[in-house]
Amino acid sequence: MNGLLQIAIKLLANDRGKFFTLIVGITFAVFLMMQMTAVFSGVMYRSGATIYNVGAQMWVMDPSVNVQTDSIPLPDYILDAVKSMNGVKYAIPFFSSGGLVKLADGRYQSATIIGLDDATLYGRPHMLSGNLYGIYNNDAYIIVKDAEYPKFNNPTIGTTFEVNDHRGVIVGTAKALVGGLFGTPTLYTTYTRAIADLPTSRFTTSYILVEPKKISDIAAIKARVNALGYVALTQDEFISKNKNYYLFKTGLGMNVMIMTLVSFIVGLSIAGQTFYTFVLENVEEFGALKAIGAKKNELITMIFFQSSVVGFLGYGFGILLSSLVIGLAKLRLPEYAALVTLQNLVISFVMVLIIILFSSYLGIRKVIHIDPFDIFRG
């Protein structure tokens, strides 16, 4: 390492109080920013749980649908129309709704009930126990063994319950790719049984799942569905629609953004003020360096390097701490939704860069304006 940069680091690191204040301040800010954005990412991810778990390439829905859980039943003729469209390999009905389940001990528990197409069982879950085809048995349901599973009194194969006065029996357990957001256990059954057991409106299809023949057919299918007055979205588009609803129409996104900004401002204030004080305390020494023969760009480099080192150390510790806390929380609370994504890491990194630039700017502004003549004048 360049000797001057080594001096720069020693200057700061030997001022232990400020060095640790800077690192702790940035670590804390990064930790808070990461927590906020990670929880938000987790919530967003889980809000699209059924879309991920079913895995259909395209979803046909009413244009008024905002989120997957609030489906608007589609008339039966839409299914027939979509099935007959050019470019559609197959189209199947899909049912998804909330239901109130009466458990064997008399307690009521709300659940998400998914009705799979009887003929294809498209969107089937991965079985953990029992046989998938047991779903065709009388009153059969498969339960997802996720964080919400204990709310169903940890049922085993053969456990019975009631759905809307209809008998239900567990024929297997399955695992879902993504856990749901709303803290309710998930039950899978056939489409026919779902609409028979649950109270429904005149139309019963929540969504139509479409498999295009080729990727290039997607645009044409969308256009044809639009012509019918409905909307066809790819899986990614539906997930985005879902996320955008929570992000922009529920206040959740704004709240998370405000909290993230508050965390950023906390970090910025601590780092900016501490670093500025550090420079201020050494300002005459920096002035002496100027008199001795240090060029402006060398002093700027020294200060920028100092703030970068504390910034990146704080970033590293912050990421480590937040990952640790999220990991520990997930051990204790399996339904904890926080999710560290590349996007969270980049957001925090950019904010740390801003903190570094701001702190450096404060210090550099002070140092480049020192007149070595003032050092002689005392």
Added chain:
Amino acid sequence: MILEARNIVRWFGGKENMTYALRDVSFDLDYGEMLYIVGPSGSGKTTLLSIISGILRPNSGTVTVKSKKIWELGDDERTDFRLYSLGFVFQDFHLFPKLTSRENVAIPLLLQKKSWEESMEEAGKTLEIVGLAKRVDYPPYKLSIGEQQRVAIARAIITKPDLLIFDEPTASLDGDTGKKIISFVKENILTDKHAIIVVTHDNRIYDYATRIIQMEDGKIT
């Protein structure tokens, strides 16, 4: 001749409140000289020192150091001139309190892009010259004022500059320590390969000068 200052004029303020700090000051300095610039506060000593150091631009006049007119150099060249040709000992030393003596002394070499190892080794040797071999790893605040002064001297001489500039070197020292330091500088640092300028108004150390310039109201008297 190491330095020629000719007809230096410097004023501060605008047209209405113009104050002359230096009025047509000229002097020469030879190798091997220890020149004192003395005079009361406000006589223009510090302004003159800043101008001959390449820090404060004169309104008129020339300063030639080793045949180079320093105020005709570009900013970076003048900064390099200070780094390679001058050594400064400031009144308040201006040592970094969080660095060791050795690291403080090594800074000019590091500014000259010398390696860390080479700079530290040279700093250790220089501290030995000023009698602080056992204090190399002490931060300045753990040293006495006299020792801090020696560290500042070591920092000034480590680059083996042609011209050493001492600004009020005894202002923070008691009489005895001040004399010891100046005597040490004269006996151990001054050679016929360079020169020293000392700005002071401490008449207790006048005996060590090879020549004294008296200033008053911005003029050499």
